[in-house]
Amino acid sequence: MSTTEEHATEAGHTGFLAIELDGAGWDGGDFASLAEAVLAVESAGFHAATFTDAPVAGRTNALQRAAYAGPVTRSIALVPEVDTVHTEPFHVSTQLASLDYVSGGRAGWIATAAESPEAAAAVGRSDVTGAALAQEAAASIEVSRRLWDSWEDDAVIRDVATGRYIDVDKLHHADFETPADFAGAGYSVKGPSIIPRPLQGQLPVLAAASLVGEGQVSADGVDAVLVTAPTPELLAAEIRDVRSRLGAPVAVVAELDVVLDSRGLAAADRAAGSESGRARYAGTAAGLADLLESLLVEADGVRLHPASLALELDELSRLVLPELRRRGALRAPVPGGTFRDLLGLTRPASRYTDSSAATAAGN
Amino acid sequence: MTQHSGAQSDVFVPTGKLQFGVFFQGVNSGTIWKAAESGSQTDFESFRRIVQTAERGLFAAFFLGEGLRLREHLGRPHALDVVGRPDAQTMLAALASVTTNIGLVATQNTTYNDPADLAHRLSSLDLISRGRAAWNIVTTDNAWTGANFRRGGYLDHADRYRHAEAFVETAKRIWDSWETAEGPAGRVLHEGQHYTVDVTPRLPRSAQYRPVLFQAGDSPEGRDFAARQADVIFSAHPKFDAAVEFRKDLVARSLNAGRGANAVQIMPASEFILAPTADEAAAKKEWVRSLQIGPQQAVAYLEQFWGRELSAYDPDGPLPEIDPVVEETSETRGSGFHGAKARQLADQWRAEAKDKGLSIRQFVTSRTARVDATFTGSYSAVADQLAEYARVGAVDGFNISPWLIPSGLDDIVNHLVPELQERGVYPTEYRGSTLRENLALATPVRSVEAARAL
Numbered sequence: 135m136s137t138t139e140e141h142a143t144e145a146g147h148t149g150f151l152a153i154e155l156d157g158a159g160w161d162g163g164d165f166a167s168l169a170e171a172v173l174a175v176e177s178a179g180f181h182a183a184t185f186t187d188a189p190v191a192g193r194t195n196a197l198q199r200a201a202y203a204g205p206v207t208r209s210i211a212l213v214p215e216v217d218t219v220h221t222e223p224f225h226v227s228t229q230l231a232s233l234d235y236v237s238g239g240r241a242g243w244i245a246t247a248a249e250s251p252e253a254a255a256a257v258g259r260s261d262v263t264g265a266a267l268a269q270e271a272a273a274s275i276e277v278s279r280r281l282w283d284s285w286e287d288d289a290v291i292r293d294v295a296t297g298r299y300i301d302v303d304k305l306h307h308a309d310f311e312t313p314a315d316f317a318g319a320g321y322s323v324k325g326p327s328i329i330p331r332p333l334q335g336q337l338p339v340l341a342a343a344s345l346v347g348e349g350q351v352s353a354d355g356v357d358a359v360l361v362t363a364p365t366p367e368l369l370a371a372e373i374r375d376v377r378s379r380l381g382a383p384v385a386v387v388a389e390l391d392v393v394l395d396s397r398g399l400a401a402a403d404r405a406a407g408s409e410s411g412r413a414r415y416a417g418t419a420a421g422l423a424d425l426l427e428s429l430l431v432e433a434d435g436v437r438l439h440p441a442s443l444a445l446e447l448d449e450l451s452r453l454v455l456p457e458l459r460r461r462g463a464l465r466a467p468v469p470g471g472t473f474r475d476l477l478g479l480t481r482p483a484s485r486y487t488d489s490s491a492a493t494a495a496g497n
Numbered sequence: 498m499t500q501h502s503g504a505q506s507d508v509f510v511p512t513g514k515l516q517f518g519v520f521f522q523g524v525n526s527g528t529i530w531k532a533a534e535s536g537s538q539t540d541f542e543s544f545r546r547i548v549q550t551a552e553r554g555l556f557a558a559f560f561l562g563e564g565l566r567l568r569e570h571l572g573r574p575h576a577l578d579v580v581g582r583p584d585a586q587t588m589l590a591a592l593a594s595v596t597t598n599i600g601l602v603a604t605q606n607t608t609y610n611d612p613a614d615l616a617h618r619l620s621s622l623d624l625i626s627r628g629r630a631a632w633n634i635v636t637t638d639n640a641w642t643g644a645n646f647r648r649g650g651y652l653d654h655a656d657r658y659r660h661a662e663a664f665v666e667t668a669k670r671i672w673d674s675w676e677t678a679e680g681p682a683g684r685v686l687h688e689g690q691h692y693t694v695d696v697t698p699r700l701p702r703s704a705q706y707r708p709v710l711f712q713a714g715d716s717p718e719g720r721d722f723a724a725r726q727a728d729v730i731f732s733a734h735p736k737f738d739a740a741v742e743f744r745k746d747l748v749a750r751s752l753n754a755g756r757g758a759n760a761v762q763i764m765p766a767s768e769f770i771l772a773p774t775a776d777e778a779a780a781k782k783e784w785v786r787s788l789q790i791g792p793q794q795a796v797a798y799l800e801q802f803w804g805r806e807l808s809a810y811d812p813d814g815p816l817p818e819i820d821p822v823v824e825e826t827s828e829t830r831g832s833g834f835h836g837a838k839a840r841q842l843a844d845q846w847r848a849e850a851k852d853k854g855l856s857i858r859q860f861v862t863s864r865t866a867r868v869d870a871t872f873t874g875s876y877s878a879v880a881d882q883l884a885e886y887a888r889v890g891a892v893d894g895f896n897i898s899p900w901l902i903p904s905g906l907d908d909i910v911n912h913l914v915p916e917l918q919e920r921g922v923y924p925t926e927y928r929g930s931t932l933r934e935n936l937a938l939a940t941p942v943r944s945v946e947a948a949r950a951l
């Protein structure tokens with residue numbers, strides 16, 4: 135779905151920063167409310183906020199948290215994780231399109247496909263494993279993309295003379311069918327969507343780089359990948375690897391855990407604890423600025439996973455982001471911009487646009 | 498928590514009060530899109546304006562409907578009416594951030610959702626909104642809608658309420674199971690005819706314990722289902738006599754279900770056309786109808802019953818002399834017009850129109866369902882009329898469909914609400930911050946299965 139244009143990093147080495155709002159759940163985590171947390175992140179200068187959907191006690195639905203954040207923010211992209219395996223693709227597509235409407239075109243989607251016997255049991259399905267996970271993800275993404283295109287941009291015509299609210303020639307059946315070699319129970323989705331085309335036309339779709347490539351979710355299916363490496367040192371090499379594997383049109387976002395010296399506590403003392411598998415930076419704000427500057431030369435963006443949203447955000451907003459802006463490493467916000475704008479993607483025409491004149495008689 | 502005095506009693510006691518909800522339909526022929534004042538049906542700002550106006554008018558609830566496949570007309574998407582709307586829960590989660598007291602009601606189907614997923618999303622909305630979420634339970638089940646879902650059209654029409662009952666029971670157990678005798682988050686198992694659910698609930702109770710349950714559906718099975726499971730019925734009977742009849746019927750069903758006579762509240766769908774004087778209101782009504790049922794809408798309405806194109810007919814002329822196409826019920830044609838009856842119906846309608854001297858357009862205007870759901874008049878006359886509903890307890894309130902987006906509630910909130918407050922039949926402030934408090938509903942009793950250790 136990505137356009138073929140080059141990403142801005144290649145030219146000026148400016149990138150964007152995303153932050154995982156994990157912890158700002160139903161009780162607001164360290165903040166009084168989710169609204170307060172997302173506003174703090176926006177005013178700190180982050181370009182995107184992401185919302186996890188892991189089955190953790192106390193955590194509300196990620197897409198709804200993102201929707202709640204929509205009307206209280208102005209510029210930050212809102213990007214929830216939404217599972218592709220144990221959800222209904224038609225619902226997922228409609229929910230994400232709706233998120234785009236309530237956020238004024240700032241929505242994105244981290245499409246996840248984690249093996250989860252619990253999620254399977256909850257909906258009475260057998261567990262999905264191995265290559266079948268990527269197949270489920272690819273199918274769900276394709277369903278969403280077709281449904282988003284199923285209303286052409288100018289389908290709502292409000293033509294008083296003919297009494298027509300919509301031009302039915304500009305609505306199309308998605309007519310999706312799972313491929314013949316589909317490992318899970320095959321299904322089809324008819325369409326058209328029940329909501330007009332999202333404001334961005336197509337929401338940017340992100341997925342873990344490990345899910346994308348030959349025989350998995352095709353690189354055409356995603357706009358950006360999340361790249362993980364075990365250490366900060368290995369991250370830059372991994373980014374280069376992924377980029378050469380997937381090609382230029384896919385934006386690359388590096389994943390980084392962050393623990394900073396904060397409020398008199400040394401990061402090293404705070405850093406002990408659970409392993410996420412992601413590269414982790416623990417140390418001073420100045421050191422982090424150096425690391426991010428170098429990562430943003432390789433990657434289009436970096437997503438930070440703070441150890442504590444409140445503590446790290448203090449340091450990030452006071453010291454790290456201002457320094458990166460001073461060094462010219464961060465992309466300037468686009469006033470009234472969409473998430474696609476941030477990723478350097480143009481707004482695509484609906485796939486059905488060209489064919490509509492030809493098939494007006496039939497389809 | 499407050500409670501209706503008659504909730505557990507077997508005698509119905511009118512509360513003497515009314516509450517309002519707003520039904521932002523999104524998809525229908527009732528919402529005018531042709532007027533200059535008509536705004537977008539999908540922009541967030543339209544939703545924000547309506548919900549904030551409703552909250553200023555102390556409305557109890559903001560409703561969103563659901564339709565999981567676009568309506569069709571003669572085999573193609575319906576071109577004449579407002580069509581296309583956002584997902585209910587996503588929109589309501591966004592509206593939660595710009596409101597503080599109003600209830601947020603999502604219409605959600607039991608046939609094309611999974612109970613564990615839907616229960617989790619509804620309690621997410623409930624927590625995000627701090628106890629203001631509700632679920633309007635609907636049971637649409639046709640194979641035509643099913644074509645958009647993994648399960649397809651797997652459910653027989655006859656099974657849909659049995660299925661809905663198991664679904665709602667499972668959802669209640671999920672909500673109730675956060676705290677069990679053994680501690681938090683007991684496992685919920687359900688093995689049913691259609692699916693198996695095995696889930697460990699992840700969310701605590703909200704400020705209102707769990708989402709409020711509304712039900713919309715009018716068949717005897719639907720009413721019994723509501724009497725057993727729901728807190729509020731979104732009914733289709735706003736006219737006074739029909740409303741009183743419906744109340745009697747529902748009280749009997751509630752008592753049969755072992756619940757009190759006041760256990761289930763009733764809020765019929767309605768439309769208000771108001772002005773300072775009766776004459777102005779009548780003129781306004783004509784204007785509203787002319788925009789709701791234009792020439793093309795009038796002909797299209799007949800086409801649904803005739804099952805064929807009638808565009809050659811003059812909307813200001815008589816009803817078509819040609820006969821309807823007789824065929825099996827086609828789900829795609831809307832609410833199921835039975836072929837065999839179509840000819841009879843056409844004969845009957847032609848005779849009636851001829852008798853009364855009505856053109857196609859006039860006839861359709863006189864027939865459309867909303868005619869029965871409309872309150873027209875001066876602010877004070879309608880307020881008097883509504884006060885009588887409150888006095889006898891015909892309904893607990895009205896679910897108002899604005900015919901104009903986004904300004905369609907302005908006159909109701911600015912003029913009708915104060916008149917009702919003067920008459921002492923409408924709240925002067927929100928009772929509390931949760932929907933359950935504002936509807937004066939009792940805290941639910943935990944479902945039996947949930948309390949049982951699994």
Ligand SMILES: Cc1cc2nc3c(=O)[nH]c(=O)nc-3n(C[C@H](O)[C@H](O)[C@H](O)COP(=O)(O)O)c2cc1C
Nearest residue numbers: 562563604635636637713714715716719732733766
């Ligand atoms: C006032 C009212 C509003 C309704 N709104 C919806 C809706 O938004 N979406 C939907 O799928 N069905 C809706 N329904 C349909 C019902 O869920 C149900 O499918 C239909 O009434 C048939 O059920 P019944 O045979 O019990 O009446 C509504 C029904 C009523 C009476």
